[in-house]
Amino acid sequence: MLLLARPLFWLLSLLWLKPCGGGPMVNENGAFPDAGLDILRILAPPPREDRAKVSHYASGLVGCPRKDYFRWTAAPISNPRSESSKKKMEAGVLAHDMFSMRLHRHFDRHGEVTSNIAVELVDSRLEYPIHGYIDDQVDLQGVVHVVEYKSTQYRTTDRALEAPLDSGLLQLWAYMRAKPANHHYLVYEDRGSKLGVSYEVTEKDEQLFWRKNSTTLWTPVDLSWEAMIKKLVMIEKAVGSEEAPDRLDPVTNERYVAYLSKDGNKIQQTKTVDGETFRTHWMCMGYCEYRDHCWLGMNAAQAEEAEAARVEARAVIKKRGGKAIEAEDGKLSFDPGKVQEA
Numbered sequence: 001m002l003l004l005a006r007p008l009f010w011l012l013s014l015l016w017l018k019p020c021g022g023g024p025m026v027n028e029n030g031a032f033p034d035a036g037l038d039i040l041r042i043l044a045p046p047p048r049e050d051r052a053k054v055s056h057y058a059s060g061l062v063g064c065p066r067k068d069y070f071r072w073t074a075a076p077i078s079n080p081r082s083e084s085s086k087k088k089m090e091a092g093v094l095a096h097d098m099f100s101m102r103l104h105r106h107f108d109r110h111g112e113v114t115s116n117i118a119v120e121l122v123d124s125r126l127e128y129p130i131h132g133y134i135d136d137q138v139d140l141q142g143v144v145h146v147v148e149y150k151s152t153q154y155r156t157t158d159r160a161l162e163a164p165l166d167s168g169l170l171q172l173w174a175y176m177r178a179k180p181a182n183h184h185y186l187v188y189e190d191r192g193s194k195l196g197v198s199y200e201v202t203e204k205d206e207q208l209f210w211r212k213n214s215t216t217l218w219t220p221v222d223l224s225w226e227a228m229i230k231k232l233v234m235i236e237k238a239v240g241s242e243e244a245p246d247r248l249d250p251v252t253n254e255r256y257v258a259y260l261s262k263d264g265n266k267i268q269q270t271k272t273v274d275g276e277t278f279r280t281h282w283m284c285m286g287y288c289e290y291r292d293h294c295w296l297g298m299n300a301a302q303a304e305e306a307e308a309a310r311v312e313a314r315a316v317i318k319k320r321g322g323k324a325i326e327a328e329d330g331k332l333s334f335d336p337g338k339v340q341e342a
């Protein structure tokens, strides 16, 4: 009896496991194959390769034009992101996932919710499009609501509770023009306290307006779409001439500035001249990944590496008739036009 029981058990196991599809399968010896989950891939994913840009990012229309130039030209990253800042970014992505989940749960019964919709805006004055992803779209019986979600912390939350930030407004403005909808919202939510605010944003006669939590009062926005396009044209030209642009954002008039130590080898938080103290911009101090490259220049090895990458990119672009952009190794590069002569 015992002799019969064992084969019967394996037969039944096989019959039960087969229909499970993706479930564990026993091999011919009746043992479970030892194919564990590759959890490490999730715990420590390989670093994303930095690629030169091929479009303007809707999420980065506000900011230092020089930083954008470095991105476009795939300049070497001199100050990689710290682990804690990567975790913060990841927390932001997860916060948006949770927000989307809540949108789906709440509105799916009444309409249709779609997330991460790719949009592209082409402007005849620009050589390259503005590209981005709409966070969420809720279609309630033909009335379309577009939602851009931002998770915030500390000072950013305080500022966002007062008024929407320029970066989100311009991003939403680009989406409005690329994919018109009935309503557009900018939502900020604090990651810790979950305190949130929603702004509806609209455009009339080239002027952008916002109102808080669907009140009736509309506030005009001091931003110009034309100035933003001019900035992007300026960046494209800078890339074409391989000359880094000024450190002033012409859309917001914010100047990105750093103060160096006496020997010129270090960026300092502050510098006092004739009793007056000047402060390095927070972006140049601790956030920009190109800060040493930008302010201290490249060392010989970095310069050599950068030049080799440029020569390679030029060769690929030339081979492809001046059009960008994918090299054999998968790296993307920008077509600045003048590379034809290289």
Ligand code: SF4
Pocket: 064, 065, 066, 067, 070, 247, 256, 257, 283, 284, 288, 289, 290, 291, 292, 294, 295
């Ligand atoms: S270090 Fe400052 S000025 Fe230089 S690219 Fe970065 S943000 Fe711009």
